Amino acid sequence: HYLVTRDGDRTALDASFAAKGLGLNIAGKDPETGSDGRVVVTLADIGGATKGNLLNADLMANLAAALNGGFSVDTSLSFGAASLDFDLTEAAGPTRLVASATGGSFVLAMDKIRMNYGTSLSGARFTLSSHDLPFPQVEIAFAESGFNLVMPVSKSDNPQDFAFLTRLVDFTISEELWDLFDPGARLSREPASFVLDTKGTGLWTRDIMDTAVDLDAPTPPGEVHSLELTELLTRGAGAEVSATGAVTFDNADLVTFDGMPRPDGKFNVKIRGVHKLVDNLIALGLLDEDEATGFRLGLAMFARPAGPDELVSEIEFRDGGVFANGMQLL
Numbered sequence: 001h002y003l004v005t006r007d008g009d010r011t012a013l014d015a016s017f018a019a020k021g022l023g024l025n026i027a028g029k030d031p032e033t034g035s036d037g038r039v040v041v042t043l044a045d046i047g048g049a050t051k052g053n054l055l056n057a058d059l060m061a062n063l064a065a066a067l068n069g070g071f072s073v074d075t076s077l078s079f080g081a082a083s084l085d086f087d088l089t090e091a092a093g094p095t096r097l098v099a100s101a102t103g104g105s106f107v108l109a110m111d112k113i114r115m116n117y118g119t120s121l122s123g124a125r126f127t128l129s130s131h132d133l134p135f136p137q138v139e140i141a142f143a144e145s146g147f148n149l150v151m152p153v154s155k156s157d158n159p160q161d162f163a164f165l166t167r168l169v170d171f172t173i174s175e176e177l178w179d180l181f182d183p184g185a186r187l188s189r190e191p192a193s194f195v196l197d198t199k200g201t202g203l204w205t206r207d208i209m210d211t212a213v214d215l216d217a218p219t220p221p222g223e224v225h226s227l228e229l230t231e232l233l234t235r236g237a238g239a240e241v242s243a244t245g246a247v248t249f250d251n252a253d254l255v256t257f258d259g260m261p262r263p264d265g266k267f268n269v270k271i272r273g274v275h276k277l278v279d280n281l282i283a284l285g286l287l288d289e290d291e292a293t294g295f296r297l298g299l300a301m302f303a304r305p306a307g308p309d310e311l312v313s314e315i316e317f318r319d320g321g322v323f324a325n326g327m328q329l330l
Helices: 061-069 175-181 276-283 289-302
Strands: 002-007 010-029 036-057 073-078 082-090 093-101 101-111 116-131 140-151 160-173 191-203 222-236 240-248 262-272 303-307 310-320 323-324
Touching: 116 160, 140 191, 175 289, 276 289, 289 310
Parallel strands: none
Antiparallel strands: 002 010, 010 036, 036 073, 036 082, 073 101, 082 093, 093 116, 101 116, 116 140, 140 160, 160 191, 191 222, 222 240, 240 262, 262 310, 303 310, 310 323
């Protein structure tokens, strides 16, 4: 369904679509080399929507001018179960990639106030077999991946909201890959995860979408006024680091931290299993004793024990200094 409304140089669009499924089947052959290939793609439960105000090509030449002139777009796409089967046969041997996912999404929105770009994929699995590999096949999988960015796009005198999220949850690789660097299975092979979820406020002092603006100028084009670390999580190989916290920034003080705005706030950090991980890396020859000693000494400077192979730390920015568990570092 779509509705198009024209008003002078503007075209308003309001559209949506839905489909129970999509299938793509491509096959080809190279008569000179004898190679042949096949690609089969399927998507289920596809849906999407787009709303926006479009301008003519002349007005769109400068995005900053277009945004101030009323250009906007808000589009989204989602799908359910998806699969990919790629098969290539060459003289040297066959190659095959099989991939699947339980669902995914995409969003892109922009107007004169903000931009939002994000993607997600869930239940993904990839299996690759090739004559170039030293083992029959490689498998990679994850439960969830995602990326989302929200930020202001126009010059402003007042701080605006921004947010950034990236996540990879329950990432796994096949045993054949693990055995390349850890044949004795010393490291924990539990699923790995990485999550970085932040939000805050800031502003642009220059119009970053204007092609005439020099973004490489000596002074930064924007200011960060606050930052909240909603979640930081790194988990893998038997160790885990997590953190939360928030800071504000004094952009009037660029002297205390050598050109950076002075922060004020704190972060709480938890570290688990890191000493055992270091021992395992030494045993595998991936880390020598001197490097491990230096790492442990550095860790002891800002973290304190909270249990068996568990550390905690409170990193605080105050009075123009940096403190760890009350001890001043800078």
